[in-house]
Amino acid sequence: GENVEQHPSTLSVQEGDSAVIKCTYSDSASNYFPWYKQELGKRPQLIIDIRSNVGEKKDQRIAVTLNKTAKHFSLHITETQPEDSAVYFCAASSPQAGTALIFGKGTTLSVSS
Amino acid sequence: GAVVSQHPSWVICKSGTSVKIECRSLDFQATTMFWYRQFPKQSLMLMATSNEGSKATYEQGVEKDKFLINHASLTLSTLTVTSAHPEDSSFYICSASGPSGYEQYFGPGTRLTVT
DSSP states (O other): OOOEEEEOSEEEEETTOOEEEEEEESOTTOOEEEEEEEOTTSOOEEEEEEETTOSEEEETTEEEEEETTTTEEEEEEOSOOGGGOEEEEEEEBOSSTTOOOEEOOOEEEEEEO | OOOEEEEOSEEEEOTTOOEEEEEEESSSOOSEEEEEEEOTTSOOEEEEEEETTSOOEEOTTOOTTTEEEEEEETTEEEEEEOSOOGGGOEEEEEEEEOTTSSOEEEOOOEEEEEO
16 A cells, blocks of 8 residues: 655754655555645644646645655745744545545644744 | 534543544535544544445554444544543544545544543
């Protein structure tokens, strides 16, 4: 089955800096890669996603890149703000719509002002 | 749009009792729902995939007789933790596939504490 590795496990940056979180996946058939932000005690919130027919997607300060050949994808946050502090999870799922997401172990991002 | 609710938000029960958790898609029909368990400072671990009108598919290591899942309608799935033990204490989160079938929308989670 699918296995998703995520790095780093913790990331501390200064306000205004950029943050990059990287994930690799094992199943070459996976074609959907979302990123979730989870604040303590709350539900994961989808912040951006990408499908395998696209190499990059951007939404304001957040971008995701995908390298299908290398089977890795990354989350880029620019101009970080203290409210970006949270746990971020990457995930992957296989081709059939309605299949489960397999999550990485998460990255705790701390943005200090 | 794509709102998922979960009830209760937290529950405390005694060891040996059963607890039912409900997951509802409020503004869309969800053919497939998923149940995850999350321990403190850990990731979401898939427990089972629930399809409307059919038996749930459980992940390896998840006891289907202990974690009963019912998906009786396109908007409701329930998870019953039977004969709960303290080690079942966790954060249980459901999700539902959105209209495209790819995006998943999560419920707010249920904090279960077994004493």
